[in-house]
Amino acid sequence: MPTMKEAIVYGDPLTVEIVDSPIPTPGDNEVLIKVEVSGSNPKDWKAPLYSKRPHNSGDDIAGTIVAVGKFVLEFRPNDRVAALMGSRHGSFAEYAIAYAYTTFHIPDSVTFEEAATIPLTSLTAAYGLWDILGLPTPWRPATDDIPLLIYGASTSVGTYAIKLAKLAGIRPIIGVAGSGAHTALEAGADFVVDYRNNLDIAGSIRAHLTEGQRLLYAWDTVSEGGSYQHAIKACEPGLGLHRSIKAVEPVLESKLCLILPEGQGKFDDIDKTKTKFGIARVASAHGEDAARRDFAYIFYRQITKWLQEGKFAAHPFDVVEGGLAGVAKGLNELKDGKVSGSKNIFRIRDTPGL
Numbered sequence: 001m002p003t004m005k006e007a008i009v010y011g012d013p014l015t016v017e018i019v020d021s022p023i024p025t026p027g028d029n030e031v032l033i034k035v036e037v038s039g040s041n042p043k044d045w046k047a048p049l050y051s052k053r054p055h056n057s058g059d060d061i062a063g064t065i066v067a068v069g070k071f072v073l074e075f076r077p078n079d080r081v082a083a084l085m086g087s088r089h090g091s092f093a094e095y096a097i098a099y100a101y102t103t104f105h106i107p108d109s110v111t112f113e114e115a116a117t118i119p120l121t122s123l124t125a126a127y128g129l130w131d132i133l134g135l136p137t138p139w140r141p142a143t144d145d146i147p148l149l150i151y152g153a154s155t156s157v158g159t160y161a162i163k164l165a166k167l168a169g170i171r172p173i174i175g176v177a178g179s180g181a182h183t184a185l186e187a188g189a190d191f192v193v194d195y196r197n198n199l200d201i202a203g204s205i206r207a208h209l210t211e212g213q214r215l216l217y218a219w220d221t222v223s224e225g226g227s228y229q230h231a232i233k234a235c236e237p238g239l240g241l242h243r244s245i246k247a248v249e250p251v252l253e254s255k256l257c258l259i260l261p262e263g264q265g266k267f268d269d270i271d272k273t274k275t276k277f278g279i280a281r282v283a284s285a286h287g288e289d290a291a292r293r294d295f296a297y298i299f300y301r302q303i304t305k306w307l308q309e310g311k312f313a314a315h316p317f318d319v320v321e322g323g324l325a326g327v328a329k330g331l332n333e334l335k336d337g338k339v340s341g342s343k344n345i346f347r348i349r350d351t352p353g354l
């Protein structure tokens with residue numbers, strides 16, 4: 001049986017073992033991809049830690065199609081693709097498996113390195129904007145000003161949220177970031193508030209609103225360390241259903257999208273009469289809800305088109321040396337908060353011995 005190199009991530013301590021594994025076979029609706037470049041995400045160190053199950057936790061795949069399952073219509077061997085890994089055989093390997101519907105073509109103008117930054121966090125950003133917040137889409141763009149707060153504007157999810165919101169004509173976009181502020185501005189944020197040493201983050205956010213503008217939408221891509229409390233404070237204060245019953249003005253309710261930074265979150269301290277909130281979960285791309293799976297399918301096809309048209313661009317990245325042998329270093333940097341406004345990626349061919 002032919003074998004491949006695969007990196008197994010251990011949670012505690014955060015280490016990686018490179019093993020020989022059989023090259024997997026795609027199921028009926030899956031594709032087998034020769035991985036050229038793997039991306040990385042905070043989840044890749046969190047999942048092995050919290051599940052106490054060492055595994056190949058990489059999700060972001062960029063490479064070429066090797067084989068397709070019998071129901072796969074749109075991909076052929078040698079096609080250049082990126083993909084969000086499904087439930088088996090992740091991206092920290094020479095070969096990976098993905099469902100066809102979370103696989104998308106990449107134009108020749110886009111490198112594998114760029115493509116590897118896109119799958120997981122761009123879809124998370126899109127779920128937040130359109131599934132949770134219900135904001136205008138690029139297919140029915142905003143016609144009026146809709147102020148949007150992106151808390152965590154230099155995170156990978158946050159910068160993609162900025163890029164997608166711009167495509168939907170949403171403005172002004174007010175970001176919150178630290179040393180990665182330049183990434184948020186390059187992505188298209190109109191203003192960036194620095195959260196560091198800032199005693200009034202909410203006030204700093206509101207200072208960017210002009211008269212008559214109401215901040216009712218916030219996408220908090222951090223959702224820890226006080227972030228959503230600042231976001232809620234910055235949104236129209238006290239305009240919940242109960243307060244506005246007698247008001248002549250229309251009922252306004254702010255909407256907040258949260259993320260699950262630690263794999264679970266209760267958010268019990270949020271006053272639901274004033275803030276309507278939901279949680280963006282990228283795992284819903286592979287969940288029970290067919291609509292979420294179809295959202296992923298359509299979104300990724302649109303990404304191919306936007307990439308081709310130059311309307312959408314990858315997140316900045318750093319290539320970690322050593323290919324699979326660099327996965328431990330790359331994930332430890334993520335865990336230690338050393339990655340700012342960028343994504344650590346791995347070129348599989350850089351793995352010693354390959």
Ligand SMILES: NC(=O)c1ccc[n+]([C@@H]2O[C@H](COP(=O)([O-])OP(=O)(O)OC[C@H]3O[C@@H](n4cnc5c(N)ncnc54)[C@H](OP(=O)(O)O)[C@@H]3O)[C@@H](O)[C@H]2O)c1
Nearest residue numbers: 042152154155156157177178179180260261281282340341
């Ligand atoms: N539930 C899901 O489906 C899902 C999906 C994707 C991601 N996530 C989670 O979402 C979070 C973001 O993921 P990611 O991949 O986008 O992260 P990332 O790009 O690795 O995030 C790094 C960035 O976090 C920013 N940051 C850290 N603390 C901050 C704070 N208090 N306020 C504002 N910015 C802060 C840093 O900004 P500066 O350098 O500018 O300070 C840095 O640029 C992670 O916790 C991840 O696990 C969950």
